[in-house]
Amino acid sequence: MGRAPCCDKANVKKGPWSPEEDVKLKDYIDKYGTGGNWIALPQKIGLKRCGKSCRLRWLNYLRPNIKHGGFSDEEDSIILSLYISIGSRWSIIAAQLPGRTDNDIKNYWNTKLKKKLLGRQKQMNRQDSITDSNENNNNKSPQNMSSSAMERLQLHMQLQNLQSPFSSFYNNPILWPKLHPLLQSNPDQTLKLASQESFHSLGPNVDRQNNHMKLAEINNGVSPLYSENVEQSLNPTQDFQPNFGFSQDLRLDNHHNMDLMNRGGSKELFQVGNEFELTNGSSWWSEEVELERKTTSSSSWGSASVLDQTSEGMVMLQDYAQMSYHSV
DNA sequence: AACTGTAGCAACCGCATGAAC
DNA sequence: TGTTCATGCGGTTGCTACAGT
Helix, strand or coil: CCCCCCCCHHHCCCCCCCHHHHHHHHHHHHHHCCCCCCCCHHHHCCCCCCHHHHHHHHHHHHCCCCCCCCCCHHHHHHHHHHHHHHCCCHHHHHHCCCCCCHHHHHHHHHHHHHHHHHHHHHHHHHHHHHHCCCCCCHHHCHHHCCHHHHHHHHHHHHHHHCCCCCHHHHCCHHHCCCCCCHHHHCCCCCCCCCCCHHHCCCCCCCCCCCCCCCCCCEECCCCCCCCHHHHHHHCCCCCCCCCCCEEEEEECCCCCCCCHHHCCCCCCEEEEEEEECCCCCCCHHHHHHHHHHHHHHCCCCCCCEEEEECCCCCEEEEECCCCCCCCC
16 A cells, blocks of 8 residues: 555645745744644645645745855854764754755755865875875775765865865864754754665665664763763674664754854763674774774774764764775 | 856655654 | 554755856
8 A cells, every 4th residue: 555645746836936825834834833734734824735845945945044055164164074974964964053954955065065075185186196096995996885985985085184174173173063952951852863875785684773783872071981881882893894884873952953153061962873784794894893992992083983072072973884895 | 149058956756754543 | 563644854856047158
């Protein structure tokens, strides 16, 4: 049995919204809210639109305090950092940028920021190829990586090795994004994340529901970087090795835009769990495990998995387990 | 002026998830 | 416990504006 359509597609209008439609929708929501039912909303106000379309229009355009365009350097930096860390979880990235929508950030990334950064990387690659033509690292050949992973690797390399406008961001914890303080008071508000994209090239034997282990649960603020039970939960063995992908469970506040510019020094909670898919074969995982182990005892991090703590206790996780390559 | 290519963006589509029944 | 359905999310599409030829 197929899924029932959310609306009568024959009788709904598609395409750009007219100003009249915008006014109707905005006026109604301003007065009565959404009523918790987007599907019924368009009928209530006489709009021939799908409820999903209304929701999208509200969230991306009509909602108060929405900003469009004019991304600042700091916003660029945050987007870049989070993209490298968590990939294309645009809603999460948007949650760190007040007034920005996931759609806006996604468009901005795809049309401008990515080109800007990767374009610079290409330039540098051309220079590098002159001097490094003899070195051919098969392990990291593009053929064996997903495009997203490749992108993230390139961006990371660029951040590490090249002079870039964002290098200052890496070295400046003040610019690093933080998570919403509400988490501290309501940790039950969770947002479960699973990177579909990360698993696109998983083999058929991979079961993303099982064999996961929590790599990190980080209590931020005055707490130590890792708690005792987290240390125990790590328990990495050489048997684990992700030939490929990962997903993440980030527990964080979902829909409250935080004011990045005015965040105070209150206690904040950032819990991250990585769910690694384990197969046999390469040695890449063992390297990763080693890096993860380092993270439990040191604030110095390798490039493959990066977890840094700022002087204020803020924690960043950067994970490149998504990169898919086999060592030989 | 007409055509073509491209960038930017709004909106749509399909899937995953979780709540309600 | 299984089914249905609303919601949220990310990928994709399609339209418009603009630049280049």
